Amino acid sequence: METNGKSKYYITDDPNQVDFKGSQNDFNQPWWNRKRTRLEIILIFICLICIAVTTILIVIETTRVSDRENQRKGEESKHGICLTEECVKASARLLKGMDQTIDPCDDFFEYACGSWNKINVIPEDRSGYNTFAKLRDDLQVILKDLLEQQISSTEPEATQKAKHLYRSCVNESMIEERGLEPVNRFLEELGGWPVTYKSSQQWDESKFKFTELLVKLKLYNNKIFVDQWVSADDKNSDVNIIQLDQPELGMPSRDYYLRGVEDADVQIYEKFAINVAMMFGANETQARLDMREMVELEIELANITTPQEQRRDGEELYNRMTVKELHERIPGFDWLLYLNLIFEKVNITIPETEEIVVYAPEYLSKMVKTVEKANNRLLANYMIWRIMMNRVTNLPQMYRNVRTEYYKKIYGSDTERSRWRDCISYVNDNMGNAVGRLFVKDHFDTGAKEVALNMIHDIRAAFYDLLEEVSWLDQKTRQVAKEKAEAMAEKIGYPPFILNDTALDESYNAVTFSSDTYFENVLENIRSIAWSNSKKLREPVDKTKWSTTPVVVNAFYSSTKNQIMFPAGILQPPFYSKGYPRSLNYGGIGMVIGHEITHGFDDRGRQFDKFGNLKQWWDDEVIAKFKEKAQCIIEQYGNYTVPEVGINLNGVQTQGENIADNGGLKEAYRAYEKWIHKQDREPDRLPGLSHLSNKQLFFLNFAQVWCGTMRPRAVINRIRTTLHSPGKFRVIGTLQSMPEFSEVFNCPANSYMNPVKKCRVW
Numbered sequence: 001m002e003t004n005g006k007s008k009y010y011i012t013d014d015p016n017q018v019d020f021k022g023s024q025n026d027f028n029q030p031w032w033n034r035k036r037t038r039l040e041i042i043l044i045f046i047c048l049i050c051i052a053v054t055t056i057l058i059v060i061e062t063t064r065v066s067d068r069e070n071q072r073k074g075e076e077s078k079h080g081i082c083l084t085e086e087c088v089k090a091s092a093r094l095l096k097g098m099d100q101t102i103d104p105c106d107d108f109f110e111y112a113c114g115s116w117n118k119i120n121v122i123p124e125d126r127s128g129y130n131t132f133a134k135l136r137d138d139l140q141v142i143l144k145d146l147l148e149q150q151i152s153s154t155e156p157e158a159t160q161k162a163k164h165l166y167r168s169c170v171n172e173s174m175i176e177e178r179g180l181e182p183v184n185r186f187l188e189e190l191g192g193w194p195v196t197y198k199s200s201q202q203w204d205e206s207k208f209k210f211t212e213l214l215v216k217l218k219l220y221n222n223k224i225f226v227d228q229w230v231s232a233d234d235k236n237s238d239v240n241i242i243q244l245d246q247p248e249l250g251m252p253s254r255d256y257y258l259r260g261v262e263d264a265d266v267q268i269y270e271k272f273a274i275n276v277a278m279m280f281g282a283n284e285t286q287a288r289l290d291m292r293e294m295v296e297l298e299i300e301l302a303n304i305t306t307p308q309e310q311r312r313d314g315e316e317l318y319n320r321m322t323v324k325e326l327h328e329r330i331p332g333f334d335w336l337l338y339l340n341l342i343f344e345k346v347n348i349t350i351p352e353t354e355e356i357v358v359y360a361p362e363y364l365s366k367m368v369k370t371v372e373k374a375n376n377r378l379l380a381n382y383m384i385w386r387i388m389m390n391r392v393t394n395l396p397q398m399y400r401n402v403r404t405e406y407y408k409k410i411y412g413s414d415t416e417r418s419r420w421r422d423c424i425s426y427v428n429d430n431m432g433n434a435v436g437r438l439f440v441k442d443h444f445d446t447g448a449k450e451v452a453l454n455m456i457h458d459i460r461a462a463f464y465d466l467l468e469e470v471s472w473l474d475q476k477t478r479q480v481a482k483e484k485a486e487a488m489a490e491k492i493g494y495p496p497f498i499l500n501d502t503a504l505d506e507s508y509n510a511v512t513f514s515s516d517t518y519f520e521n522v523l524e525n526i527r528s529i530a531w532s533n534s535k536k537l538r539e540p541v542d543k544t545k546w547s548t549t550p551v552v553v554n555a556f557y558s559s560t561k562n563q564i565m566f567p568a569g570i571l572q573p574p575f576y577s578k579g580y581p582r583s584l585n586y587g588g589i590g591m592v593i594g595h596e597i598t599h600g601f602d603d604r605g606r607q608f609d610k611f612g613n614l615k616q617w618w619d620d621e622v623i624a625k626f627k628e629k630a631q632c633i634i635e636q637y638g639n640y641t642v643p644e645v646g647i648n649l650n651g652v653q654t655q656g657e658n659i660a661d662n663g664g665l666k667e668a669y670r671a672y673e674k675w676i677h678k679q680d681r682e683p684d685r686l687p688g689l690s691h692l693s694n695k696q697l698f699f700l701n702f703a704q705v706w707c708g709t710m711r712p713r714a715v716i717n718r719i720r721t722t723l724h725s726p727g728k729f730r731v732i733g734t735l736q737s738m739p740e741f742s743e744v745f746n747c748p749a750n751s752y753m754n755p756v757k758k759c760r761v762w
Contacts (some may be wrong), residue, residue: 031687059305077672082684085149086579086580093574093687094255094697105747105754109731112703127144127411127419127717130727131574138555139439139569140424141708142549146438147427156467156501158434158508162427165525168518169423175518177395180280182519183388183395187280188218193384195290196280208376213333213383215341221526223247225301228342230533232541233357234318237560237612242339242350244326246305246360246367250298250386252410253721256447261295265410269491270295272406279399294382297374304366309652310722314607314614317359318443322370324352329361332368346535361571369700379385393422394519409626412713430525433507433547440549447578448571449492456490456564459594462670466762472625477618484562484610489543491565494550497744543612556590557599564596574704581683583694586672593666594671598762601663602656603630625746629728632759633658636737642730644712647719657724661734663762669740671699683728703731 009074018704045698099114121576122129143187147166181508187193191213194203210560217224226247232442233241251257256265270291277287311317327335339350371379392403404416463485467478497503508526513521548554551574556565566589573580576589606626609617617625637658651658676683676694693698708728718726725733735741737758747754 003237014296021232035070036115058526061468073647080682080684081687081690082581083687084579086577086685087581087684090573090577090580090584091688094700094704095688096688097707098700099718104425104745105742105751106736106751107732108699108703108745109706109728111729112700113436113707114425116704116707117709120709122706122711123640124414125416126710127413127714128710132553132706135569135572135574137421139551139553139572141423141498142443143428143435143439144420147424147435152700154519154705156434156437157505158431159504161508161511162431162434162438163371164390164513164515165431165521166423166427167515168513169426170420171515171518172397172419174516175394178519179396182517183391186386186391186519186523188383189386190387191380193277193280193388194380195277195282195287198281198283203377205376205378208380210371210376211229211338212341213380216385217266217387217532219345219527220387220523221530222390224383225371226338230536231318232560232612234614235312235320235562238541240539240541242354242537242548244356244358244360244364246363249302249305252306254302254305255720257299261292261299265570266295266299268409272402273389275402276283276385276388276399276406279402280388290377290381290496291385293378294385297370297378297382300370301367304363304370306360306363309650311359312606312656315616317579318614319358319361319736321358322352322354323350323354323356324360326356330365330368332372342539343534345531346537348534348537380526391522396524397485402459404419405456410713411717428549428551429530431497431508432551433498433504436494436550436568437504440494440498441697443577444493444550444568445499445571446493448568448576451585452492452566452571453490455585455590455598456492456593458674460485460488460591460597461593462674463597463663463762466666467671469661470762472622472629474619474622475631477622480610480617481601485597487562487610488597489561489562489563491546495564495567496548498550501713503687528633530688548649556594557596557604557605558598558612559608561601563608564593564599564610566596573700581686581697582675583683583697584701585677586668587698588705590668590671591665591705592668593701595660596664598660598663598666599656601762602659603627604656614664623644625762629759629761630655632657632757633662633761637725637729637733640725640733642719642726644717645719647716647721649725654723658733659728659761661730662760665738665739666762668702669698669738699735699744703735 054147096119097113097116099110102111102114104111111487120129120134126133149163149164151160151163162687186359187196191207192203218228219261224247225243229243230608231243233239245742247362249257251265251269256269260266273291274284274287274295278284301483323336323339328363336350336352339354343350370759389403392399398415400734464482467473467481469480473481497507510531511524513524538644541560543563546565547558547561547563548556548565548567550568550606552565552567555570557563558565569591570576570592574584574588575592576585581587600608603626606618607614607616609615616623634651634655636651637654638647641647642649672695684693685694686697687695708727715726718724724730733751735753736755737760739745739758745753750756
């Protein structure tokens with residue numbers, strides 16, 4: 001209190017207070033011994049009453065809250081409704097995606113996803129949009145925040161490099177300012193692009209060496225004319241070996257080329273090449289002549305490649321031989337020189353006795369003859385075009401626009417994707433473990449690893465049950481199949497080494513990035529990929545190593561490692577949440593787990609034993625019965641027509657994924673049934689969906705994992721190029737062959753979702 005005169009006077013003049021001197025003496029004593037004034041006694045009494053009343057009110061309110069909570073819990077228990085935050089959110093998500101006007105027995109995909117596909121309009125920069133893409137978009141927002149955080153000298157060098165790479169990619173003003181300067185230096189290193197030379201400055205053909213340019217491009221991870229890499233030997237998976245195969249082409253698949261140079265898609269591709277050449281200084285007339293020749297060459301290459309659906313028999317593809325034997329079988333090209341030029345960068349000498357695996361000897365033989373017929377200018381134009389068509393994305397906007405136009409017409413998207421999203425994808429694709437380090441630190445539920453591990457064990461046990469039921473297996477094969485499933489290694493979340501600064505930094509010690517030199521950063525990156533792969537040749541195979549990185553919305557099976565992988569990126573809703581009812585988790589991530597386990601026993605995975613070696617470990621009679629069962633799947637999916645484009649699915653090409661879908665869903669459902677049987681009562685249902693049983697919720701969440709739509713051009717591309725059926729048929733195809741689904745939803749016999757003929761492999 002202030003010591004001004006007024007305050008003093010007020011206190012001493014108060015008739016209810018004692019003499020000032022007396023009060024001074026009283027305050028020198030302990031407060032509990034002082035004599036109380038009448039006013040103090042009254043105030044103390046009032047305070048005690050207030051405390052008592054407050055206590056009573058608190059007790060009453062606490063009792064009321066407790067009663068309400070007990071009543072709510074009683075109602076929940078009575079009605080079996082889960083009202084947790086996670087359950088409410090899950091229910092809202094499911095309801096928002098469903099179209100309940102559709103009879104689930106007429107079309108379960110439309111029932112589960114009808115509203116989702118209407119609400120989630122395909123973004124203008126995409127050719128399609130689905131549940132996976134939506135989750136990736138959400139994760140990219142998180143990664144954007146992580147990569148845009150300030151670079152700290154105390155963080156691992158690897159995450160610093162990732163941030164520098166991201167900054168260089170989004171630094172568009174610097175990219176614009178530098179223009180073509182970095183790419184022109186790169187072209188000079190490669191010997192120039194003939195089509196861009198003016199008549200007064202002719203390209204010097206005498207300096208062109210086909211093998212040397214082929215190697216230069218390979219050292220930048222561009223695989224043109226021939227695909228060459230190092231990985232585990234299919235028949236001895238503990239050892240790395242050089243492998244050769246037919247390469248990818250400029251367009252998405254060989255099918256695009258088969259109708260010839262006048263085909264509309266080929267014309268779009270040719271125009272793309274002409275426009276890029278002209279932007280680099282080519283005369284229009286010359287560009288048209290040269291690029292037409294180039295496209296004709298690529299059409300010839302496409303026609304000598306083997307279709308993907310004819311490349312599913314590993315034993316048939318596998319051709320092990322020495323480099324000398326390869327040269328004898330396919331003369332006209334110096335294979336020994338080619339390989340030594342590649343491996344000299346990692347100080348490895350390749351003798352002619354070096355054993356290699358050749359997957360496409362017929363293609364390589366025809367390719368050499370095609371090259372022998374072509375002139376040097378044509379070969380150089382094609383080879384430089386193939387690397388430049390990819391490097392256009394690393395240049396200023398006007399050059400990127402040309403590629404965007406091409407992509408619009410081939411894939412059906414309307415606009416270029418947001419720059420920051422492209423950059424997030426690029427950094428995550430190429431520095432995934434560094435990005436993963438940033439992500440798992442703050443955004444990954446470590447408890448998910450234990451839950452996923454338990455689910456893997458449950459679903460693997462369900463697979464054992466299915467093995468006992470499959471009538472076409474003999475007891476011997478049944479036993480070795482079980483042994484292979486038992487031997488599968490599980491990788492969940494992320495590789496532990498990314499949390500170790502030293503180990504993480506060592507994995508990226510081959511690259512250095514600057515925030516201002518995006519084009520050079522890209523070259524550094526692709527060069528390091530090629531270098532790292534070649535370096536593996538004399539190293540033992542590390543079967544404990546992850547084949548993917550953490551922030552990936554996908555799951556994987558490796559046949560040579562007999563390994564299943566579930567990155568942190570997919571351990572998110574709608575696939576998994578620790579607060580979800582088990583029905584949703586088993587229908588989501590459980591189905592994914594079952595899918596990957598079954599890949600070890602699909603038409604290609606079954607060719608590898610439990611050690612990851614390509615080996616016939618089934619008897620011929622069992623293999624014949626398997627192929628008979630698989631043929632049913634091939635015919636079922638091959639008869640599905642995509643109405644938007646009037647094209648049937650490729651049942652042969654997609655059979656592996658379809659077999660995995662069918663087996664995986666059965667295993668997940670069987671595991672969920674086992675879990676239910678162990679419970680004292682039926683698990684709670686979801687609010688707003690109480691009319692659906694938990695078993696019905698299992699199938700509903702499974703189906704909503706595959707919600708999505710595609711533009712017609714994207715559908716055509718999907719059918720031609722990928723091993724997966726469109727989402728709609730991944731739902732319909734599996735459920736039509738699953739009696740448990742029809743039983744749960746009471747689908748009448750011969751209804752669309754409950755046909756008489758059902759296919760079953762596992």
